[in-house]
Amino acid sequence: MTTIDETHAIDLPCWVDNAMGHPDFPVQNLPLGIFSPANGSARPGVAIGDHILDLAAIGDHLPDAVRPLLGDDCLNRMLALPATDRVALRRTLSRLLCDRDAQPVLAAALNAQAHCTLHLPARIGDYTDFYVGIHHATNVGTLFRPDNPLLPNYKYVPIGYHGRASSVRPSGLPVVRPNGQSKAPDAAEPRFGPTARLDYELELGIWIGQGNDLGDPIPIKDAGSHIGGFCLLNDWSARDFQAWEYVPLGPFLAKNFHSTISPWVITPEALAPFRQAQPARPQGDPAPLPYLLDPQDQEWGGLALDLGVTIRTARMRDAAMPPFRLSHSRASAMYWTAAQIVAHHASNGCNLTPGDLLGTGTISGSDRESLGSLLEMTQGGKSPITLPSGESRTFLEDGDEVMLEARAHRDGFASIGFGECRACILPGRA
Amino acid sequence: MTTIDETHAIDLPCWVDNAMGHPDFPVQNLPLGIFSPANGSARPGVAIGDHILDLAAIGDHLPDAVRPLLGDDCLNRMLALPATDRVALRRTLSRLLCDRDAQPVLAAALNAQAHCTLHLPARIGDYTDFYVGIHHATNVGTLFRPDNPLLPNYKYVPIGYHGRASSVRPSGLPVVRPNGQSKAPDAAEPRFGPTARLDYELELGIWIGQGNDLGDPIPIKDAGSHIGGFCLLNDWSARDFQAWEYVPLGPFLAKNFHSTISPWVITPEALAPFRQAQPARPQGDPAPLPYLLDPQDQEWGGLALDLGVTIRTARMRDAAMPPFRLSHSRASAMYWTAAQIVAHHASNGCNLTPGDLLGTGTISGSDRESLGSLLEMTQGGKSPITLPSGESRTFLEDGDEVMLEARAHRDGFASIGFGECRACILPGRA
Numbered sequence: 050m051t052t053i054d055e056t057h058a059i060d061l062p063c064w065v066d067n068a069m070g071h072p073d074f075p076v077q078n079l080p081l082g083i084f085s086p087a088n089g090s091a092r093p094g095v096a097i098g099d100h101i102l103d104l105a106a107i108g109d110h111l112p113d114a115v116r117p118l119l120g121d122d123c124l125n126r127m128l129a130l131p132a133t134d135r136v137a138l139r140r141t142l143s144r145l146l147c148d149r150d151a152q153p154v155l156a157a158a159l160n161a162q163a164h165c166t167l168h169l170p171a172r173i174g175d176y177t178d179f180y181v182g183i184h185h186a187t188n189v190g191t192l193f194r195p196d197n198p199l200l201p202n203y204k205y206v207p208i209g210y211h212g213r214a215s216s217v218r219p220s221g222l223p224v225v226r227p228n229g230q231s232k233a234p235d236a237a238e239p240r241f242g243p244t245a246r247l248d249y250e251l252e253l254g255i256w257i258g259q260g261n262d263l264g265d266p267i268p269i270k271d272a273g274s275h276i277g278g279f280c281l282l283n284d285w286s287a288r289d290f291q292a293w294e295y296v297p298l299g300p301f302l303a304k305n306f307h308s309t310i311s312p313w314v315i316t317p318e319a320l321a322p323f324r325q326a327q328p329a330r331p332q333g334d335p336a337p338l339p340y341l342l343d344p345q346d347q348e349w350g351g352l353a354l355d356l357g358v359t360i361r362t363a364r365m366r367d368a369a370m371p372p373f374r375l376s377h378s379r380a381s382a383m384y385w386t387a388a389q390i391v392a393h394h395a396s397n398g399c400n401l402t403p404g405d406l407l408g409t410g411t412i413s414g415s416d417r418e419s420l421g422s423l424l425e426m427t428q429g430g431k432s433p434i435t436l437p438s439g440e441s442r443t444f445l446e447d448g449d450e451v452m453l454e455a456r457a458h459r460d461g462f463a464s465i466g467f468g469e470c471r472a473c474i475l476p477g478r479a
Numbered sequence: 480m481t482t483i484d485e486t487h488a489i490d491l492p493c494w495v496d497n498a499m500g501h502p503d504f505p506v507q508n509l510p511l512g513i514f515s516p517a518n519g520s521a522r523p524g525v526a527i528g529d530h531i532l533d534l535a536a537i538g539d540h541l542p543d544a545v546r547p548l549l550g551d552d553c554l555n556r557m558l559a560l561p562a563t564d565r566v567a568l569r570r571t572l573s574r575l576l577c578d579r580d581a582q583p584v585l586a587a588a589l590n591a592q593a594h595c596t597l598h599l600p601a602r603i604g605d606y607t608d609f610y611v612g613i614h615h616a617t618n619v620g621t622l623f624r625p626d627n628p629l630l631p632n633y634k635y636v637p638i639g640y641h642g643r644a645s646s647v648r649p650s651g652l653p654v655v656r657p658n659g660q661s662k663a664p665d666a667a668e669p670r671f672g673p674t675a676r677l678d679y680e681l682e683l684g685i686w687i688g689q690g691n692d693l694g695d696p697i698p699i700k701d702a703g704s705h706i707g708g709f710c711l712l713n714d715w716s717a718r719d720f721q722a723w724e725y726v727p728l729g730p731f732l733a734k735n736f737h738s739t740i741s742p743w744v745i746t747p748e749a750l751a752p753f754r755q756a757q758p759a760r761p762q763g764d765p766a767p768l769p770y771l772l773d774p775q776d777q778e779w780g781g782l783a784l785d786l787g788v789t790i791r792t793a794r795m796r797d798a799a800m801p802p803f804r805l806s807h808s809r810a811s812a813m814y815w816t817a818a819q820i821v822a823h824h825a826s827n828g829c830n831l832t833p834g835d836l837l838g839t840g841t842i843s844g845s846d847r848e849s850l851g852s853l854l855e856m857t858q859g860g861k862s863p864i865t866l867p868s869g870e871s872r873t874f875l876e877d878g879d880e881v882m883l884e885a886r887a888h889r890d891g892f893a894s895i896g897f898g899e900c901r902a903c904i905l906p907g908r909a
Contacts, residue, residue, distance in 0.1 A: 050483065306827040
């Protein structure tokens with residue numbers, strides 16, 4: 050279990066410009082990523098304020114365990130380290146960034162984020178998407194199966210399915226509107242063309258840290274220690290393709306054309322102050338089966354994270370209007386914890402590997418202001434949304450930019466954020 | 480399009496012992512793989528008779544394009560080569576292996592297969608499983624949805640879903656019986672424990688050769704040129720888990736605990752003589768949508784492959800009884816061609832990468848002797864099979880060994896086989 054220590058103190062005197070009180074990256078966060086400085090190659094870095102600290106450039110000051118990994122262009126080997134090594138790195142960085150005497154040494158290793166390119170933090174071996182947002186599952190189930198919204202397995206099984214690893218991209222890269230098959234209810238045959246129902250999905254991503262061998266399940270009590278970090282995940286979805294293709298084997302081309310993640314790995318250590326009890330299951334819901342039940346996880350496995358989605362259309366950009374908030378929700382709407390997701394995934398002996406990515410599924414709340422997809426907000430396209438520009442939307446149009454956000458708050462602690470997860474829609478190719 | 484050339488002549492005088500008339504690996508086959516000789520490291524090789532030719536050991540005699548890749552421990556970069564380079568390698572190897580003057584040079588590079596370890600031929604980026612065996616889809620649909628066996632999308636969409644890349648293993652490694660959730664129809668709650676309905680699935684695997692960039696579909700006329708080879712694939716399945724978990728997002732833990740492949744990459748060039756017309760769609764079936772329709776693919780995109788499954792229980796092994804043939808079917812039962820599968824997968828811009836693996840889905844024929852899974856053969860466990868040992872089976876028991884086979888025949892050509900795809904079932908872990 051991650052614990053709160055001196056690296057979480059609210060009054061740490063970080064000497065980096067803008068870092069104190071930074072909305073995403075104060076010194077209490079210290080997320081890991083892979084970046085290229087201007088004209089430089091990809092390398093590991095840590096976000097601090099509006100800067101990125103080049104770890105290789107200060108390797109001599111870092112713990113032995115991480116030093117051999119600083120020439121890597123992905124974090125897979127770093128993710129595979131035991132938590133103790135990650136904690137040692139965090140403590141060292143926290144100390145250096147709050148030590149005025151270290152400033153002369155470290156300042157040359159700081160790069161302005163604005164001049165850097167951020168990459169995927171890891172080579173994603175396998176990407177799995179779950180469905181643990183119970184309000185989302187209920188809302189979508191109502192649209193696809195009005196008579197049968199939440200299926201009988203939902204409260205026993207952390208429902209998940211495999212997604213596409215190759216098409217996960219970091220924040221900022223545009224999404225090309227995909228072509229595919231769709232069939233109108235009254236049409237005799239499907240047609241092939243650009244999706245008319247392009248949607249986003251607000252999700253959290255879970256980075257696998259240490260893996261397990263094929264055939265060796267991960268017990269629920271150990272599952273948390275296999276998590277290397279968290280990110281935001283936009284699981285772009287073509288709803289017309291999805292409705293036509295998804296039976297009987299699940300979503301496929303409706304989802305695998307592009308997924309956007311925030312490029313910083315928010316460590317379990319950074320989130321330690323924001324752990325909370327997993328919300329009690331409603332009266333009458335079954336208890337988790339024993340392989341998914343751990344009292345400590347029930348007490349500490351929830352995350353106090355505020356989530357949000359904003360949109361900015363091309364017209365809004367032209368008019369210099371700010372992004373418009375579509376919704377805000379909370380990670381507490383997850384019916385299963387991150388540890389339960391991991392334990393379930395490995396319960397049949399499936400081997401998880403460092404750098405695997407797991408999505409939570411869309412996290413919607415229970416009210417109209419907290420829906421994590423347009424499908425839900427517009428009730429399947431029936432109720433358009435009006436934007437401040439006077440435009441209306443049922444689904445996304447070309448030129449729309451969608452941005453997800455996640456931020457952790459708790460009285461007495463510095464807030465931290467996940468950083469940017471945004472992308473703009475480009476027209477489909479002929 | 481791959482063409483028939485001098486490397487396919489039936490009377491090639493290969494000088495390697497046992498190679499002429501070898502059931503799997505005559506000189507007309509020349510499949511690529513990754514092997515370790517006794518006490519040696521993993522390296523690229525070619526199967527010839529009962530031997531493996533170590534390509535790095537004869538690098539000086541091979542085409543320029545492949546020479547830099549011979550130190551690799553996976554074939555990903557070899558798969559990424561254009562077909563012309565693969566053809567050049569094939570012609571060179573064919574010539575050398577039929578040239579008595581080359582024997583002194585090459586003989587030292589031959590390793591007896593029996594003394595070698597075969598590995599996965601590539602690092603599998605993403606693994607996707609399709610469902611193109613129409614008889615299988617109908618049979619299984621009847622069991623899961625008696626009123627609605629073949630869904631309305633089936634004849635328009637090459638149905639597929641993402642599978643697990645990390646748990647694909649080469650032939651020979653045992654399969655641990657997985658634990659998971661299942662729920663008996665009359666039970667109030669699911670239980671967690673070893674699967675009671677462990678099954679195999681007879682499939683072909685398709686190796687992606689050259690990839691495509693995200694956002695750039697692969698036109699159907701080019702799709703064949705993105706295929707780097709074929710293999711056998713056993714998509715082990717826990718039917719009790721599958722029935723409980725698969726709605727609404729598809730199979731997950733019922734499938735991802737282990738998949739077995741044959742380790743040799745059978746190239747499109749080796750299969751050139753065994754191309755045939757894709758069977759005509761039954762009268763009344765819709766034509767493929769234009770993005771899936773290519774006259775040349777319809778004429779040559781089918782494969783004349785005989786497929787089979789055998790079983791050998793522990794008792795049969797103890798009694799020195801031979802494996803028992805459970806079924807034989809043909810690749811012509813595929814409703815969609817390999818090229819259609821590839822074109823569909825990339826039709827939304829999804830990027831395929833060299834070394835990705837696509838499964839066809841179970842290939843069953845239309846009669847009782849040609850069913851590619853026990854689920855179908857025993858009608859969901861209702862009709863046990865009797866084995867020559869006197870044992871009966873509905874699903875697999877611990878100690879059972881299942882072997883898949885694929886062989887191509889055509890008058891006037893040397894037959895070729897895919898090699899071994901077998902695994903034995905081990906008891907589950909507590």
